[in-house]
Amino acid sequence: MAERLEMYALPEFPLIQPGDDICTLITAALERADITLADGDILVIAQKIISKAEGRYAHLNRVEVGTRARTLAERVDKDPRLVQLILDESVEVLRTRPGVVIVEHRRGYVHANAGIDQSNIQSDAKDPRVLLLPEDADASAAALRRSLRQVTGVEVGIIINDSAGRAWRNGTAGFAIGTAGFTPVVDMVGQGDLFGRKLESTSVAVADELAAGASFLMGQAAEGTPVVLVRGARLPVAEVGSESLIRAREYDLFR
Known part of the structure; x- marks a missing residue:
């Protein structure tokens, strides 16, 4: 797991219109901020700009x-x-x-x-x-990841995030509705705790944790910063989407 995490909200991001190329807009925003993408970086993208670009x-x-x-x-x-x-x-x-x-x-x-x-x-x-939400946020994330790889030559992870309320808690928090380029849930079963006990059921929704942190930087009103760069997460590359974040119905105690 990461020992240090950095997050940058990309400034001066333009308002999005249907058909806009999000990859081009992100690379331009990175250039304005004098930031160069590196392998292992993760870009968290607000669902709203994906939906707008896709004309939803x-x-x-x-x-x-x-x-x-x-x-x-x-x-x-x-x-x-x-x-x-x-x-x-x-x-x-x-x-x-x-x-x-x-x-x-x-x-x-x-x-x-x-x-x-x-x-x-x-x-x-x-x-x-x-x-509306994107038609398929995982597909949108994967397509953006491919475009960024073609333009920059860098392997990044993508999270498309939204915000929602949670059972038993007040307020909204960011969560991932689409991912690409890394495993969104890290299984820690079998690892030892501080006292050598084996973890029996612990898994970490790293995509949601990063989505929530990025959501804090994005804001919920007129901030206009829908893209956040996450550096230092040290997540292994994986060609999977966000399906593992969704709890199977038979284990969902809130239904």
């Missing part, structure tokens, strides 16, 4: 609302059009209360309102729009 907008006035969405919208006091999008992006509704619909997103993670967001996006009051 939905216009509320164009949503066809079904009976189920209308019924649920009355119960949770939300716009029926938004509720329809939440249902479209999900495989199951797990919990509800006024203002919130907790679902299992179709990519597997449990999320409030399917991660659909209205903050920090440009929208016309006459034709309001919202931003």
Whole structure:
């Protein structure tokens, strides 16, 4: 594990439009900050800029609302059009209360309102729009990693992060919805503790830990720093995505 960790929020990152090349924008931001990528660096990317670049907008006035969405919208006091999008992006509704619909997103993670967001996006009051999560955040992370390797010749890891609430805890924290280039969960079973006892069930969600630290630097309002460079994590390269972060349903005590 790392003995020292450094995090840099890349400054002056531009507002993202559909079709923008995130790789080009990141390399330009690194150059402005006088930072050279090194093997083993990890870039944490806010989900929002990936979604924007991929054009993952939905216009509320164009949503066809079904009976189920209308019924649920009355119960949770939300716009029926938004509720329809939440249902479209999900495989199951797990919990509800006024203002919130907790679902299992179709990519597997449990999320409030399917991660659909209205903050920090440009929208016309006459034709309001919202931003959906990436279609496949692991694929987006892997593609960005390949592009950066081609441009820089450097092997980096990628985390696409979002923020969410947690069971039994107040406040939101960053977590990884997509990864590439390293193992997101480190299994420590069998390793000894300070007193020589063998660990029996400990695994560390390193991707989520780094996502949360980066989220602190990114901020949640008007900071405009959606990319954070993490240096010193010393994680081995692996060609895997984020699937191992999702707990199997039979072990999920909150369902």
